[in-house]
Amino acid sequence: MPTLERMSRIRVAGPAMVAALALWAPGAQAQATGADLPQVEALDALIPAGSPFGFALSGQKSEMLAEAAAADPSASRVVGGRVSAPGAWPWQVGLVLAGRPVGPETHFCGGSMVLDDWVLTAAHCLVVPDASGNHFVLGPQQFQIVVGTNELRPGAGDVIGVRSIHLYPAYDPNGFDNDMALVRLERAPRVPYQLVTVPTDEFADILDEPGIPTIVTGWGLTEWGTKPAELHEVQIQMMPRELCNADMLEMPITLAANGFLLAVDALGVDDDDAQMLWEALLARTPQPLSANMICSGAFEGGKTSCNGDSGGPLVVPLADGSFTQVGVVAFGMADAESRSCDATARFSVYMRTANYLPWMNAVLAANP
Numbered sequence: 034m035p036t037l038e039r040m041s042r043i044r045v046a047g048p049a050m051v052a053a054l055a056l057w058a059p060g061a062q063a064q065a066t067g068a069d070l071p072q073v074e075a076l077d078a079l080i081p082a083g084s085p086f087g088f089a090l091s092g093q094k095s096e097m098l099a100e101a102a103a104a105d106p107s108a109s110r111v112v113g114g115r116v117s118a119p120g121a122w123p124w125q126v127g128l129v130l131a132g133r134p135v136g137p138e139t140h141f142c143g144g145s146m147v148l149d150d151w152v153l154t155a156a157h158c159l160v161v162p163d164a165s166g167n168h169f170v171l172g173p174q175q176f177q178i179v180v181g182t183n184e185l186r187p188g189a190g191d192v193i194g195v196r197s198i199h200l201y202p203a204y205d206p207n208g209f210d211n212d213m214a215l216v217r218l219e220r221a222p223r224v225p226y227q228l229v230t231v232p233t234d235e236f237a238d239i240l241d242e243p244g245i246p247t248i249v250t251g252w253g254l255t256e257w258g259t260k261p262a263e264l265h266e267v268q269i270q271m272m273p274r275e276l277c278n279a280d281m282l283e284m285p286i287t288l289a290a291n292g293f294l295l296a297v298d299a300l301g302v303d304d305d306d307a308q309m310l311w312e313a314l315l316a317r318t319p320q321p322l323s324a325n326m327i328c329s330g331a332f333e334g335g336k337t338s339c340n341g342d343s344g345g346p347l348v349v350p351l352a353d354g355s356f357t358q359v360g361v362v363a364f365g366m367a368d369a370e371s372r373s374c375d376a377t378a379r380f381s382v383y384m385r386t387a388n389y390l391p392w393m394n395a396v397l398a399a400n401p
Contacts, residue, residue, distance in 0.1 A: 043147050043148065043230075043231050043390060043393050043394060043397070044147070044148075044228055044229075044230045044231070045230055045231055045232065045233050045390070046230040046231070046232045046233070046236055046351070046355075046357035070160060070168055070169060070170045070200065070206070071169055071170070072169060072170055072171075072172050084157065084158075084160065084161040084162065085141040085142050085157070085158055085343055086130075086141050086142075086158065086159070086161055086171060086175075086176065087161050087162075088141065089130055089138065089139055089140065089141040090130060114265040114266055114267030115265060115266060115267070116261075116263045116264070116265055117183050117250060117263070117264040117265060117266045118183075119183055120183070120225075121183065121264070121266070122183070122250045122264065122266065122346075122348075123181070123225065123226050123227040124145045124146040124147075124226065124227050124228060124229035124346065124358075125143065125144075125145060125183075125250050125251075125264060125345065125346065126143065126144045126145065126146060126152055126178050126179060126180050127140045127142075127143060127144070127178070127179040127185060127252060128140065128141055128142040128143070128144060128154065128158060128176055128177075128178060128179075128216075128344065129141070129176060129177055129178075129179055129185075129192070130175075130176060130177075131174060131175055131176050131177045131194075134187045135179055135185055135186060135187055135188075135189065135190075135192060136185050136186060136187070136262065137185055137252065137261065137262050140179075140185050140252050141158065141176075142154060142155065142158035142343045142344040142345070143250070143251045143252065143253075143342055143343065143344045143345025143346070143362065144158075144178065144216065144344045144345065144346075145229050145345070145346040145358055145361075146180065146222075146226055146227070146228050146229065147215075147228060147229060147231065147358075147393070148228060148397070149221040149222075149228070150196075150217060150218040150219075150220060150221050151215055151216070151217055151218070151397065152178055152215070152216040152217075152218065153213070153214075153215060153231075153344075153346075153358070153361060153386070153393070154214050154215075154216060154343075154344035154345075154361065155212045155213065155214060155343050155344035155361055155362065155363055155384070156200045156201055156204040156206075156211070156212045156213055156214040157206065157212050157343065157363075158214070158343050158344045159171045159198055159200065159214050159216075160200070160204075160206045162206070168206040168207075170198060170200060171198065173194070173195035173196060173197060173198060174194075174195075176195060177192050177193060177194055177195065178192070178193045178194075178195065178216065178218060179191070179192050179193075180193060180222040180224060180226050181222055181224030181225055181226045182224070183263060183264035184262055184263055184264070185252055185262045185263075186262055190224055191222045191223050191224040193218045193219060193220060193222060194218070194219040195216055195217070195218065195219065196217040196218060196219045197216075197217040197400065198214065198215075198216055198217075199214060199215040199216070199217070199396050199400075200213075200214045201213040201214065201389065201392060202392075209321075209323075209326075209363065209364055209382070210323045210325055210326070211325060211384075212361070212363045212364075212384050213361060213384050213389050213392070214344075215393060215396050217400060229346060229348065229356060229357070229358045230355070230356075230357045230358065231357065231358055231386045231387065231390055231393070232349075232357045232358075232359060232386070232387050233387060233390070234387045234388070234390070236357075236387070237359060237385060237386070237387035237388075240271070240349050240357070240359050241271060241327055241359070241385070242271060243270070243271050243272060243273045244270055244271060245270060245271040245349060246268065246269075246270050246349065246350060247268075247269050247270060247271060247329045247347050247348065247349055247359065247360075248266055248267070248268055248269070248347070248348050248349075248350065248356075249266070249267055249269060249329070249342065249345065249346070249347045249348075249362065249381070250264060250265065250266045250267075250342075250345060250346060250348075251264070251265065251342030251345040251362065252264060252265070252342070253265075253342030253343075253345075269329050269330050269331050269380075270329060270330070270331065271327065271328075271329050272328045272329055272330050272332075272379065272380045274320075274322055274327075274328065276328075276379070276380075277321075277322055277328035277379075277380050277382070278320045278321055278322055280379060280380070281321040281322075282318065282320075282321065286315070286318075289314075290311075293307075293310075293311060293314070297310070322382065324385075324388070325384060325385055325388050325389075326363065326382050326383065326384060326385060327347075327359065327360055327382070327383050327385050328380040328381070328382050328383070329347055329360065329380060329381065329383060330378065330379045330380030330381060331379060331380075332379060333379075342362045343362050343363070343364075344361060344362060345361070345362045346358045346360070346361065346362075347359055347360030347361070347362065347383045358386055359383070359385070359386060359387070360383025360384060360385060360386060361383055361384040361386060362381065362383055363381075363382050363383055363384050364381070364382050365378055365380075365381035365382065
């Protein structure tokens with residue numbers, strides 16, 4: 034039987050490359066799933082803050098960027114990151130509103146070139162809710178892909194139309210899992226670009242280990258709430274799953290503990306029985322990270338992806354100078370008092386690309 038590497042149309046990185054790892058040197062109700070979500074028709078019915086696309090379309094992003102720029106005009110870096118060198122990360126693309134000038138205000142998500150006319154991104158970038166709680170997938174005519182530039186401005190790069198949209202069939206917009214999508218372009222880019230590889234499952238098992246260096250790139254919001262025109266990058270590392278799960282459960286466990294204590298006091302449950310019940314409850318609590326997710330960040334916090342980075346690539350550097358995409362930006366920790374991500378968070382969560390390699394190849398085979 035042919036190996037996955039030989040069958041795959043997506044360029045893959047395999048375990049033979051493990052010796053090439055190198056340290057990075059800076060340079061609700063039941064809903065339809067991805068398989069059967071209807072296409073959006075009335076854009077004016079969307080909830081502005083309900084999706085990255087809706088936020089950009091409503092003009093609220095422009096207002097927020099203007100406010101942030103007035104408060105600190107010098108703010109121009111992603112959370113803990115720096116401006117990328119011209120031509121760096123040539124597989125990075127931006128998703129922008131169709132028919133609008135290219136710029137930070139019209140950009141709403143990131144993505145990566147995995148084939149000459151295929152882009153990998155996050156499903157939640159392409160799904161929008163209405164006021165009734167229904168979800169819809171964007172139409173190809175409603176957004177475009179910017180390729181071959183690190184700066185979001187009119188005339189930069191190649192702006193390409195969308196031919197088709199393919200959500201992972203099991204994606205549920207009410208949850209976080211299976212947040213993957215492929216976008217087929219109307220044509221190949223006419224500017225310089227590169228394809229990024231996706232690791233095989235065996236190789237990804239090695240790359241998932243805590244401490245492996247990673248880099249996330251994007252045009253997402255900064256720690257000051259600004260959204261830069263220049264592509265930014267931040268060096269982070271794979272984080273232990275136990276730490277990420279514990280951080281995400283900290284607030285819900287605290288809230289649950291307060292209610293639990295009130296309940297056992299009201300019911301007269303003695304301390305030993307209460308402790309036994311509490312431990313049993315914790316043992317049955319689902320872990321936030323599914324097997325399809327990885328987390329990457331920094332123990333000291335303050336280095337993370339942010340709003341607008343969704344759908345973009347998380348890559349691991351290899352000693353031969355190449356990179357492989359281990360993750361797609363999915364979600365992070367939110368700041369309850371701001372309109373942005375938590376700039377002090379220790380990590381963000383990414384969809385594990387290797388888990389979706391069979392699906393990606395199936396989509397490509399069905400759409401020759």
